[in-house]
Amino acid sequence: MKKKVILAAIAALFTLTAFAQGKFETRKVGNFTLHVYNSGDVMADASYIVEGKKGLVILEEPLFKANASAFDTYVKKLKKPVEARITNYHEGATGSHVVIQPEGMHKFMHEGVYDAMMKGFQQSFGDKMAERPTGKAKEVAFGKSVTIDGVVYRFDKGPDNDFPAAQILIGKQVVLMHWAPAKAHMNNLQLANREAVAQALKGLKAAKATGARFFIGGHGGLSTVDALDFRIQYLEKMETLLRENGDASAFVAALKKAYPDLTGAEGLEALAKNLYQ
Numbered sequence: 001m002k003k004k005v006i007l008a009a010i011a012a013l014f015t016l017t018a019f020a021q022g023k024f025e026t027r028k029v030g031n032f033t034l035h036v037y038n039s040g041d042v043m044a045d046a047s048y049i050v051e052g053k054k055g056l057v058i059l060e061e062p063l064f065k066a067n068a069s070a071f072d073t074y075v076k077k078l079k080k081p082v083e084a085r086i087t088n089y090h091e092g093a094t095g096s097h098v099v100i101q102p103e104g105m106h107k108f109m110h111e112g113v114y115d116a117m118m119k120g121f122q123q124s125f126g127d128k129m130a131e132r133p134t135g136k137a138k139e140v141a142f143g144k145s146v147t148i149d150g151v152v153y154r155f156d157k158g159p160d161n162d163f164p165a166a167q168i169l170i171g172k173q174v175v176l177m178h179w180a181p182a183k184a185h186m187n188n189l190q191l192a193n194r195e196a197v198a199q200a201l202k203g204l205k206a207a208k209a210t211g212a213r214f215f216i217g218g219h220g221g222l223s224t225v226d227a228l229d230f231r232i233q234y235l236e237k238m239e240t241l242l243r244e245n246g247d248a249s250a251f252v253a254a255l256k257k258a259y260p261d262l263t264g265a266e267g268l269e270a271l272a273k274n275l276y277q
Helices: 002-014 065-077 105-109 112-128 195-209 225-244 248-258 265-275
Strands: 023-029 032-038 046-051 056-059 082-086 099-102 137-140 144-148 151-157 166-170 174-179 214-219 221-224
Touching (some): 032 214, 032 221, 046 214, 065 112, 099 105, 105 112, 137 144, 225 248, 248 265
Parallel strands (some): 056 082, 099 137
Antiparallel strands (some): 032 046, 046 056, 144 151, 151 166, 214 221
8 A cells, every 4th residue: 555655646747747857976895897877857756877897787767758869868978888788676668679677676666556647647747758668678686686797786675665676786786775875854655654754774784784785766867875874863762752752743853854955855744654654
């Protein structure tokens, strides 16, 4: 039920999305270069390219045609072959290409609430949205790794409050998750109920334990350890405030007082509704 609520909220927000110009940034990380594409839309969707010595691995390709076109143009300029495509949390413009996915995620995306969400996007956006993928999927079991162009990708199970996808450790340096940690308030799409607070916290602590330097998300782009540490501390504080405050209004007031200058305060009432339902 909680995943249905999250998907419905995402679908509703997406119908208000304005299409914006995306931008790229790069980071040299170990034996590869990480290319980050921030789409610029209201959902802060992001896509990634891991550039190795011989080829490229694409992660979380863009959903909309305009973004996919800009992304593909950038990929071609790198003048290296695409060795693999990884679809983790977000279905994108992978076309008929074979994709690598965490175990069970291919089925999840093509049945039930996720499939209904994608069909809703098609109705809302029409030809602005890329065609849905038709390629086959190679699944990777949780706890297992694949090595591509000398870079190891380890598929760890993601937090229980989210889609049944993975936190992927890339080259021991980068963790791909659904939401990149940020120094901002969390929202009702990230936390559907009170149990999700502890589940999200467990996932972030697992990401911290990898020893990675960078943390990337299908939403939010590139983050560093300080942002992850902040998000862990924030959720621990949230747990305390949930115990101390008996209703949603008191909780919102206490959280605002604890973080008076933090962005995202406008969404706290909706978040509190989830946490006190």
